Amino acid sequence: MSRLRIVPPADDAALRDWRHVHNTVIPTHALSLDDARERAARHRLEVAHLDGALVGCSTVRPPVDGTATVIARVLAPYRGRGHGTELYARGLERARQLGAETVETVVLASNEDGLRFALRNGFVETERYLLPGDTIPWIDLRLA
Template structure:
């Protein structure tokens, strides 16, 4: 069993055609889909393949909305995420502005290729515009394209709207314990 995520082209990304449940508009750029919404707003889902000043600024704005304890996002951090062959970093744009992000991690284990969705955040001002749904659908489609048997995610119980969205998209609660170990930083 070979993980297709580890067999990417030299560019580090393969082209994708995401089904989002809404009619897409074609775009000649790879890894982009546009979804027309009410009031002429357009959601565009894009795979990040290059860390630009715009991307750094967007993540500096978005990550604090996801986690108050997260370290500030740096160019190096973003390059590490984008450069890891197991990761696909998506951004959502509304009328060209980055308003959300999602990281898909796909990895092979003995029982098959698995996927995790991590670090999903949509700017508070853009919520309710389908950016979260479009990001999640793009990640689900990409995971399937890479041969993942399952896609998992975690979401705090307090994120009621996000949890409703995930259930609407087909995610089910698992009878499992989520355990975390935080290694001590030793000097």
Template sequence: MEATQATDGSLTVREATEDDGPAVRSIALRSMEASYSLSPSTIESAIQQWYGVDSFSEKLDDEEVLLLVAERDGEPVAFSESVIVEDRGDIHWLHVAAMYRGEGIGQELYEETRERLENAGAETIRGLVLSMNTEGNRFWERRGLMKIGEGSVEIDGTAFVENVYVDQDHVDLQPITVDGRELYIDRTDSDRGSDGPFYTVYTDDDRENRYSYYCGACESLVTSMDSMGRLSCEECGNQMKPTRWDAAYM
């Protein structure tokens, strides 16, 4: 397994293994308790959903998911979870154990995560964070990323606003005309599908009014969900893959 030693000689970043499950769950739990105004039961339920034994194994087996663990003196102190979507790297989580915050670990882990995503083919980076996490939003801004929009996400039955950040030099909209109406495909804002990505579509170039999704597999507009509330393309059957949240965009 490839590991990278930080320049100060004290931090090692490596890919996660099955043995890291308990440490990852513990770091995520304490980090979320410090960063989010969520009830303890909601946080615990979410962590079991994302990093329970079976879910953690599935992430490790998913070739599009990158899970990195940062160690100090052999002890896991932080981790990141990212996903490759076409030529973009989505950093879903970057958690640092509460007792180790303020020591530059988050910055080092971000740089290592970004480098590995770029080596895997990512040409740009997207960061996702709940709007309530003030420090998390500042983290992306300090990294030079720009907020381009918001999404509505559901945690344990409650909807929350999630902010989306991307590299400023990769902000781009593709105009299309559907039934005489001009719409805008945001190629920087997409989710994984079973056969191709789903891109967010807006009615305006300011990204203020979300309209629908655009199927990257068959290049058709998707304006509704299936009977189970999942995004599915009626033209080709492409279905959105589950993410860390239960999406509630439409």
């Protein structure tokens, strides 16, 4: 049985993989490689591969005032196989290790799979909003 290999991006090639998943799942907020490098300096990023194929990525924003943000992204062909659950569990564990008392996530409203995943995993919607220039709302959710 194949196992998901999840590691922090250690170089630009791995950051490109993280960025590819991010930009595919969140096409309205495409990031450059420099953006990904900046995020890697502030957040805990991971990239997931299965038998050499890029599957997904995650972001853990360290706690601010006790609240961390955990985001798991999985490319559409790999959804429904437990990869998001594994990425999310690792992110949740990391957030708690960093001292999070509360965990939030954010989902682009057009990502129906991601929203269903968050709701199934105990998150409740707290806010919907548009960023300047966006046409698709973002949804903030908090782990109940």
